Amino acid sequence: MAVPERVVTNADLEKLVDTTDEWIVTRTGIRERRMAAPDEALTDFALPAADRALEMAGVAGTDVDLVICATVSPDRIFPATSCAVQDHIGALDAPAFDLSAACTGFIYGVALGAQFIEAGRARNVVVVGGEMLTKIVDWTDRATCVLFGDGAGAVVLQAAAEDDRGVMGYALHADGSLGDLIERPGGGSRAPISHEMIDAGQHHITMRGNETFKKAVRRLAEVSEEALAGCGLEPLDVDWFIPHQANRRIIDAVGQRLAVPEGSTYVNVDRYGNTSAASVPIALDELNRAGRIQPGQTVLMTAFGSGLTWASAVVKW
Numbered sequence: 001m002a003v004p005e006r007v008v009t010n011a012d013l014e015k016l017v018d019t020t021d022e023w024i025v026t027r028t029g030i031r032e033r034r035m036a037a038p039d040e041a042l043t044d045f046a047l048p049a050a051d052r053a054l055e056m057a058g059v060a061g062t063d064v065d066l067v068i069c070a071t072v073s074p075d076r077i078f079p080a081t082s083c084a085v086q087d088h089i090g091a092l093d094a095p096a097f098d099l100s101a102a103c104t105g106f107i108y109g110v111a112l113g114a115q116f117i118e119a120g121r122a123r124n125v126v127v128v129g130g131e132m133l134t135k136i137v138d139w140t141d142r143a144t145c146v147l148f149g150d151g152a153g154a155v156v157l158q159a160a161a162e163d164d165r166g167v168m169g170y171a172l173h174a175d176g177s178l179g180d181l182i183e184r185p186g187g188g189s190r191a192p193i194s195h196e197m198i199d200a201g202q203h204h205i206t207m208r209g210n211e212t213f214k215k216a217v218r219r220l221a222e223v224s225e226e227a228l229a230g231c232g233l234e235p236l237d238v239d240w241f242i243p244h245q246a247n248r249r250i251i252d253a254v255g256q257r258l259a260v261p262e263g264s265t266y267v268n269v270d271r272y273g274n275t276s277a278a279s280v281p282i283a284l285d286e287l288n289r290a291g292r293i294q295p296g297q298t299v300l301m302t303a304f305g306s307g308l309t310w311a312s313a314v315v316k317w
């Protein structure tokens, strides 16, 4: 993982919008988030995250044959941020593309990378999940600006030597009929960049938070069960549950429905806020570097986001 140095606390936000630390903590569980500097962009974090993942895996960048970057807040609309990662790590001529599935993007990327490996079309795949959402939120909208943070995380996928290790299964879903629950309406071909579009604030994230909340709880629990069942597992078999870190109340409600073992759910939303596609890989890296995931343990990663999209992956570590 790689995150900005600057920590923005709820007390800092109290000076910006009509909010309180008490409201933010009670409704979301968020206490602070990381925020990129004005001159920092996604590649300032996506590149070091990829470097650190390769170093940990002991894989040379020149041996990488596919780069996927999940993001909805790239450096530029095009070319893809993954191409900058590919160039930086020296994965000469390897295919590279960005994947747009908002908060679910990293899990979509892991599933896709695993497919390339299973099909024998790639040996070493780098999957990055990264966002700079503080660059695209409306800093006058208290309902959204308190929620998001910046950062990136990355993994290296390789074929496992044993059959019972690695990405054991996944379940991926979307429902495009609910695309307007969380969106950034301006800047694309529907509402191209113009003074009018910007004056209307369409270049910012908009979200119908309450409706999103209800959908999130149900879908996160369902898709987790589906991915586990596909591997012949039950929630009680999970050693580590890494849910998308959007809101502590969503995580708790999903935990009640899913019945994973006590103490198996990892939570860091208090320190990072919602980092969208980066949230699962940041949590995974924190757990792993702390030595808390043991070889052979079952890790369940589940996310939900704009699209709507939702997905879950089961990994035998």
Ligand code: ACO
Pocket (backbone or CB within 6 Å): 018, 019, 020, 023, 024, 027, 028, 102, 103, 142, 143, 144, 146, 182, 208, 209, 210, 211, 212, 213, 216, 246, 247, 250, 274, 276, 304, 305, 306
């Ligand atoms: N400080 C103080 N009051 C606030 C704030 C704030 N920061 N934000 C909203 N309020 C007010 C509202 O104006 C409203 O006031 P009113 O009753 O006078 O109208 C009141 O608090 C309640 O607002 P709700 O939106 O109903 O609050 P809710 O309990 O639903 O919490 C939240 C809002 C935290 C956004 C919650 O709905 C949520 O977490 N939703 C899910 C978000 C999510 O998971 N997104 C996922 C993906 S993001 C992506 O894909 C990029």
